[in-house]
Amino acid sequence: MVKRLFIPGSQWIYFKIYTGEQTADNILIENVMPFIHTLYNEGVIMGSFFVRYSDPLFHLRLRLYVDKLESYATIFSNLLVFLEPCLNNGSIFRIMCDTYNRELERYGNELIKYVEEIFCIDSWSILSLLSILQKYDEDLREYERWNLSLLLIDDLLNVFDFDGKSKKQYLCMLSEQLKLEHGFINHKFTKQLNDKYRTNKSNVWRTMDRENSVVYIKYSDILNRRKNDLEEITKKLNKEELQWISDYSLSSLIHMTMNRFFKSKNRLHEMVIYFFLYKYYDSYLARFEI
Template sequence: MKKETVQRIFTVGSEWAYFKIYTGAYMADGLLVREIMPLAARLMRESTVDCWFFIRYADPERHLRVRFHLADRDKLGYVISSVYERLDRYVQDRSVQKIQMDTYVREIERYGREHMECAERLFCTDSRCVTGLLKVLPNERMRSMAAFRLGDAILTAFGMDMMAKRDFTGACAEAFKREFGFTGANAKVFNREYRVWQKPVRDAVECADAGMAEIDKVIEKHYRCGGTGRIVSELLSKRCNVTREEFLRSYLHMTMNRLFNSDNRRHEMVVYEYLHRYYKSAIARGASCEEG
């Protein structure tokens, strides 16, 4: 893709319709499952939009940022009225404080100019996957289990083998530890907590927990079937100054942002740390089997 063909800024009225929906952390999950996911699915079926995605944000007020790519810019009014019809009652009862439209500025430096359009298509896949997960998650423990499973599935989708996964998650975990100012005392707490989570993490990644059948079905649908592999292959085939690992770090950060409704960075750190420990152990088990 030529440099000048990638547009950075999309104002209101352009091909991107961008809504900020101000609401609390837990209400956001309900809105995503009950209203935004069905609305987006309908707009996609009608070919009104061909891509959509969301993230959670605070500026400092908590809100959802939902972006729809219009297949036909003349349908902007229809999209706005559709959002109104789904969400106005929540504004009236104050469970949503306000809804506003804004300018979408692509993070081109973060994802890479050549990768940007593929990235947005993957954001759509990820948003559909996460909203599907939110619909079937029975509790917070299973949200964490889903994070381990989904994180591993994404690394696999991007062509990482076990050793590459170990190195990548280890580097990400160390970066978070530096950010949070980890000490020896923190490490002891981590070790103690991981002993509790070691088997659940292994069961999640290896699909060995029968309670995760619905979760794995959602992840399978979005990351192992359909066109996701083609999008990833297209992205990785492009020459870009953003490496696969740099792209993945940003992409997985957004995945964890979508999946967890609070304390996202801490959850992200735990996911990287526990996956790193799992991969180290799995590699060691494999080596032991070979020696035996």
């Protein structure tokens, strides 16, 4: 029987780190990332992933897969080293340890362990990207964050063997779902989205042309490692399992990537990004008559 609940003291340890939306990237890069890296290097954990969440207070949810339960003391001693200074300076105002309740209905009883592996790969890749983006000024950082989000989603679709037509149909569906979620279904808003895409069309095409894409080439080591590691996971799955994830869980995997990558207003960013990708795939198919 697949285990659903992991209380503190079991193999998954779950921290809630309460901070601000605008300070979260700094906390992730300067404190959480070295904390995780140290635990990996010491052989204490076998995996880790994070998400941004509000309940209603904004916080980071960090989950660590513990190799040996006797290593808990090492985890908490490192937690003090890397995160207590943030409590002292006020950039973090609370850290809680909680029960990890696996979303078995969303991801499947037999597939949850593979989904968690995907989350771990994705989380480290996002942290690696954020650590580079953080060096830039705000305008360049957000410009590249948007461009990278296109590539991150495209790679996930490639990993699950989507062809051009499937990508177009899937992103059309996701885009329409989020427009409905936000109540943006009238002609006026659709025109605004189309106008926004036309303004950014040349940039989208430059980004997606991987052979010449400045953004892709700049971050190719991280992007390619992520894609290769994700492909190693999909190799463990049979055809039916891959299809199940594509049908029922892939939209959640994409959403979680965007959740990790954007500081705030994730769903609004997703809606526009999905629409841009849909328009790109549609134009690409028409241009090359695929």
